[in-house]
Amino acid sequence: MIVNSSQSLLLKETAEKTSQAARKLGGLSTGDRNQAIEAIATALENASADIIKANEIDCEIAEKEGISRPLYNRLKLGKTKLEATIKGVRDVINLSDPVGHISIHRELDEGLILKRLSCPLGVLGIIFEARPEALIQITSLAIKSGNGVILKGGKEALNSCKTLVKIIREALSKTKVSPDTVQLLTTREEIRNLLELDEYIDLIIPRGSNEFVRFIQQNTNIPVLGHADGICHLYVDKEAELDTAIAVAVDAKTQYPAACNAIETLLIHQDIAREFLPKIAQGLTSHEVQLKGDQLTQTYLDIEAATEEDWKTEYSDLILSIKVVDSLEAAINHINTYGSKHTDAIITEDKNSAEIFMNQVDAAGVYHNCSTRFADGFRYGFGAEVGISTQKMPPRGPVGLEGLVTYKYQVIGNGHIAATYAGENAKPFTHKDV
Structure with a gap:
């Protein structure tokens, strides 16, 4: 694959903007993030005719190029499927906020407190098949969990994806969430460049064949959450x-x-x-x-x-x-x-x-x-899913909000130093759960 240097530089700048937007997104309140998701749902409803028209163009082109029937069924985004997907976006609003959850709250010693809090991963790189509704689901989950997202859909869904991202970014521009939180790649060549951006991208989620997932895993230093074949x-x-x-x-x-x-x-x-x-x-x-x-x-x-x-x-x-x-x-x-x-x-x-x-x-x-x-995130009550992970390490199975956060440790003291707890007269820790 030939890598265009100017294209690589442009994508790097895009990823940097997404990373900066994601950091701000992760600091927003639950209400601000939910408001942005509702804005997306409303915008998608208002632009339903445009979305379906763009999808019909994709389907017509795909049929002329001899698309297989299974892939065509995935590509087709009719009125009923779109309405169900928008309902799924609103379901995400009603889910518990996965960010800021305290899983450990412990006194190490008097005045020295440890907390373990859930926090966003950062920026997700999602490479998915020709399913336009997946773009909508992934975006709503990313925003709810405080993550930026760079999307690359199947080439068969190019017009659908362009239209959707345009609508989503315009909707976000009227909220506290930056439109730079959501980006779209449109060429296969950009995938190779994407895999090199470990400075800005925190997780790659490829959805496709085993062969494709292995290619991604073998060509990047970014952690990969593999969703391979469904046999x-x-x-x-x-x-x-x-x-x-x-x-x-x-x-x-x-x-x-x-x-x-x-x-x-x-x-x-x-x-x-x-x-x-x-x-x-x-x-x-x-x-x-x-x-x-x-x-x-x-x-x-x-x-x-x-x-x-x-x-x-x-x-x-x-x-x-x-x-x-x-x-x-x-x-x-x-x-x-x-x-x-x-x-x-x-x-x-x-x-x-x-x-x-x-x-x-x-x-x-x-x-x-x-x-x-x-086996589906919506049916499991996740609102939607970014994919189904077939790997052993968690998250496994349908990946919803909980799979898109990690955690950090916070320790708050009052001038405490480690030397107090080391040596011959070391002071013992209390280790009391608060």
Whole structure:
């Protein structure tokens, strides 16, 4: 990738402005930040027609260029989706302020007080897929948590993102939050430059494929919160209630197949395969789902063979791979081998099996008798999310406000010195929680 020096300098200046704006934002009151978020929600409502028009232009261009159906579904921002997203912005206003929360308040000695307070991270660099509503969600969470944000959306959503950021910045100009808090990048070349700005950017959140997330991680010194593939599984245990299993499986695959929390593999215990497979096949194919199966599955269903590569694939489409397993342990091993540590579920009436599954499956979300589609910041009551983290270190799973703050220690004394508490006649600490 060729790096343009003038472009690099311009982006550095932009990042510096964002960093300065973020420091001021972090010092504003909860009311000031909430007022800014309400201003954004109102501005988005008033400009809904312009937003939808810009999105229609993106969709038309994308269709001419042969965009895949799953990506098109993510790109499309109709009236209903926009209204729901604006409601999500207002939901963020009602959430508790994550900034300034005291988690430790302790007397170290008389007159020497320790506090640990939550505080903003600083500036977030968010590289996200072609989902315009994600830009709105991310911006509202960033402002609520006192963070500046530099956004880079998928190229397919360029007109939508430009329009949205223009509206958001104009709305912020009438509040105490600087418009410089929110910035938009528009070219792929800027991503490389962004990754070099560790002096100004405190966290990178890439949303995309495993390959893309790894590229980001390997090309920056900035901490990266990885949201990679969503290879989600549903395991139907031998003690499953079959009607429940059918309803959940159909929802988890078809309710929104382009979502990262839709299932890509269905695992079925061999003891119920003969009875269950024809029923679930009928339920799924009635929703136009293309089925693939392992050798055992193909003895019951006339479907295409699933290959080793299928177990590793996020289809994001109406395609599902099916595998028959001989035990709960085999299901867990398959998930831990091929899963992306996103969200996996079990259908069973056996509470012991459910507990084993939920304890041993290595994923950010593990569910019992419900759809994986619940893996979502809005559904968790976070108001929105900046992404879903599949890494082990926190934050993990849907990342809302709590994942966008860190903490600092404050110690207030009255001329206290460390020497008083060292040496032969050291004074002891009191260490009393206040």
